[in-house]
Amino acid sequence: MLLDASGGSVDFKxxxxxxxxxxxxxxxxxxxxxxxxxxxxxxxxxxxxPVSIIENVSMHQGDGWGVSVKSSSNISFKNCDxxxxxxxxxxFDITTNxxxxxxxxxxVRRRALNL
Numbered sequence: 001m002l003l004d005a006s007g008g009s010v011d012f013k014x015x016x017x018x019x020x021x022x023x024x025x026x027x028x029x030x031x032x033x034x035x036x037x038x039x040x041x042x043x044x045x046x047x048x049x050p051v052s053i054i055e056n057v058s059m060h061q062g063d064g065w066g067v068s069v070k071s072s073s074n075i076s077f078k079n080c081d082x083x084x085x086x087x088x089x090x091x092f093d094i095t096t097n098x099x100x101x102x103x104x105x106x107x108v109r110r111r112a113l114n115l
Contacts, residue, residue: 015043016052016075023057027064027085030111034065035085041072050076050097060084065091066105073097083107 016038026035036059043051055078059066066082066089069075073096082089082105089105092098 016041016054018057019053019055021057023059025061025063026059027062027066029063029086031064032068034068034088034091035059035062036066037068037070038072038075039068039070041069041075044074044097048074048097050074050099052076054078054080056080062086065089066108067091067103069093069095069098071095075099077101077103080104081106085109087111 023035027033036054038052041052045051052075054076057080059080059082062085064085065087066085068088069092071094075098077100079102082103084107086109089108090100090103092100
């Protein structure tokens with residue numbers, strides 16, 4: 001969330017299109033900030049088709065979550081690999097019209113906590 005000068009929230013609308021991209025060593029350790037994260041992303045086309053398209057993307061070697069989609073809609077994942085992350089490979093929570101066609105998640109490492 002972004003705040004304006006008076007401390008009020010600013011709402012942005014947009015799209016994310018990633019095709020043939022590698023995301024390496026992304027995400028933050030021990031929190032919910034994934035390598036690729038959608039939160040409250042609800043843009044749509046007039047016909048209801050997804051506006052954010054993630055296609056042929058490789059995400060790997062992160063110290064936190066791979067993919068997080070929360071309270072979002074109209075997103076399409078196609079032919080993506082998510083591997084060698086710690087904690088969570090992919091998490092989808094409260095979504096509408098979100099598709100994952102050949103979203104391969106593997107090699108998720110156990111989180112090591114030093115208490």
